[in-house]
Amino acid sequence: MTGETARYQPQITEPKWQEAWEAAGCFTARRDPARPKYYVLEMFPYPSGRIHMGHVRNYTMGDVVARTRKAQGYSVLHPMGWDAFGMPAENAAMQEGGHPAEWTYNNIKVMKGQMKPLGLSIDWSREFATCDPEYYGQQQAMFLDFLEAGLVYRKAAVVNWDPVDMTVLANEQVIDGKGWRSGAEVERRELTQWFFRISEFSEELLAAIDGLENWPEKVRLMQKNWIGRSRGLQFSFSTVDAPEGFERIEVYTTRPDTLMGASFVAVSPDHPLAKHLERHDTGIAAFNAECRRIGTTEEALEKAEKRGFDTGITVRHPFDTAWELPVYIANFILMDYGTGAIFGCPAHDQRDFDFATKYDLPIPAVFVPEGEEDAALAEAYVPPKSERVQYVRGFAGEEVQTGEEAVEAAIDFCQSRGVGQGVTKFRLRDWGLSRQRYWGCPIPVVHCDACGVVPEKKENLPVELPKDVSFDQPGNPLDRHPTWRDCACPRCGGKARRETDTMDTFVDSSWYFARFTAPRAETPTVAEDVAYWMNVDQYIGGVEHAILHLLYSRFFARAMHRTGHLPAKAIEPFDALFTQGMVTHEIYMSWDDRERPVYHLPEDVILHTMVDGKRVAVLKAQLVSNGETLEDRIDNTLALGIGTAEIVPSAKMSKSKKNVVDPVDIIARFGADTARWFVLSDSPPERDVEWTSAGAEATHKHLARVWALSERIAAMPEAGAAPGDADLLRAMHRAIDEVSRTIESFAFNKSIAALYTFTNVLSKADASGPVMRRAVRTLAQLMAPMVPHLAEEVWAMQGGEGLVTEASWPVADPAMLVSDTVTLPIQINGKRRAEITVAADATKEDVEKIALADDAVLRFLAGAAPKKVIVVPGRIVNVVL
């Protein structure tokens, strides 16, 4: 057969198989009590308008799991939806006009059109967007249930305020302390906002992490640290010369053992005392205002230079009333943590040390390394709490003890003297969900002059966003929409105003996984559906969600359970979690005549490897304008670097660096299977993978080789036997075993390596037609999760029954996996010097005898007896001289 008529043509075959799957309803999820269920979920996308390679990688991984589980007989749920609320839609409306809904739904349409050609085994009948009123209406219903259950409340909280645009800014909209649009200095301002009482679950959310065995250890650690349980002492200092009402300052410390090393007290600029003082003291007012300009992120506060303002107030030390400590307002004290006030022990905290040095405060050491003398410190001495140290200013417990022991002893001592209480605190703060924006789920309450805050009646849900809004003025359009904003009080019928804050988009994504089990239901969830489908058996997404999204979802599952929307088994909604790495690409950069960087798209350069192995990127535009060929360029000016771009090693794909590879282009050129195979092949899934055009081309070639191999095998005789049959069958079972195990353990790069190995064996095998056919059909089955279209093609070519997508997963025969001999390396003093082949069931003694008789071993022994011989059966022999 010539290459003319028979070729691997994904552009033709891929749509064909997608239609076949759709016609057969392969991916429609059904509750089937007779079968075990499997729920695979990839973190749903934000509809930005285009899919990127990260999506391809994420969804391909989920698809491998979904298709494998389906083949293994599970009833699979593999849904897809859209995390559709958020600021970009509003930004687009501001910049380009139009309406956020129009922008969002259009993006969804485009992105879905780009995703469909990937051939993912998604049940599209369950699709929804979080901006659908049907979805957010149910979310509002749950909000009301949470409100009734006491899981939501209002309190004042700090926001970034842009005084020119008169609007609240997100952290990412604050650049160097200035508003991104107005350029005005951003202020911290307090607003009354809605909060979820997530902190009520701190202890439980922390304790339950230990049960999340199939989560990555790093995510569990990050969550633990985020919740941040600490044990400490809360007590108050009595003040001297403080204003009325501030006779005491309550502080919290995790190191009460350092109380005798205290040298100052510091309160947050947002502390009631600081706020009181600023009303009467312009210096303090100016200092506090300065602090508030730093912003609201913890990062900014931590990185800012540590500064304080001496209030002139002092406090008495609890164990020595003659000892007075100055009270500062300090920019690094968070009002949200502890009591918003601390005592500083500069000897044993670097921040306090820097502060004390700056303000010339004493630095008395409380403890020193065992056996050392008390001496002046050049920096804070901060040993691990588990280390034994010698206390020179301790007041409780032994003189030499660990920090942990000393803390407990100090708490006991203080409590017995009536100085404070031992308390457990958490770093985790309540979740502020209010957003002063339009494009989010409206908070379904009204503010009535007579009744106060009144929940909307459930029969009036959803509280829909008004469509007639404009974004030509700063601020939230809901605030200035009179017919939407003004309403009747659900309780008294009097004049009332709707809440104009909308919900954080994290709320939308905190329960979508539950909604997928019954996406069209008229209640948030349906008992039978959540009972059958929950939990998510495998959740897959980016590590950037390791803390907030996952923690919020864990909280939501508990809150939903408490309000009757989820069964108890679903309070940890994700049984297994996998966090995948990014897709990166190298950057092509040159410089313009003013020495500014200019970035070039991958398709605008030709990559060439020079003889010395150096890679260069030649600018296509340069070749065209000079009328040159690549060869001319290589001969002439390449060495000079003219018309070439520097290759900067891989970086996260971003539009500004122009290193984005568009999946749509790749699919058009090579087909979806090439894109799918490549994103799985090179790197372990949890690590970043670098997209390279050479790799994509090589993948495509390999897939074409498999196609051609299948075609060759299809033409082989129907009957007969050949000497290589047994070897090929062994290789086949090894491949089944390896691919099955590596898919199970999320090592898809190794699955692909095993498929390469098996394909290489298969193409060189000296086996008969029937065995070859059997092997290549198995190859199709093993490849199907990764490259389902090609697998169908091969399956059909070999006369496979029905669709390979519907075929059951092959099982390796253990008897075919063992061999009768084994090759062992022999080390001499830990260095490999020889190898021997012995029977797989040889005894240690036999192996030792054979090893010691080996030529190389005899040469090294030179007649002497070995000191020791270590035989690890099946692995290695080590002879120690």
Next chain:
RNA sequence: GCGGGCGUGGCGGAACGGUAGACGCGAAGGUCUCAAACACCUUUGUCCAAAAGACGUGUGGGUUCGAGUCCCACCGCCCGCACCA
């Protein structure tokens, strides 16, 4: 600043504490071709002409018969830090 992660050939990466470099890319040589492309075959960590050998997993120490893997210290890069999603 705090928290978390990652460092292995020219490149992506393999390796229950047991033969470092599986598999793929790239490169070199060959077959085919008028020639090229494609395809196929062989080689490919570094040093040495080759053999033998030596050296090799970011750096420096340590534990072990044996360390990429475990421990300590350091260096570099990446991610998160509560209103981006």
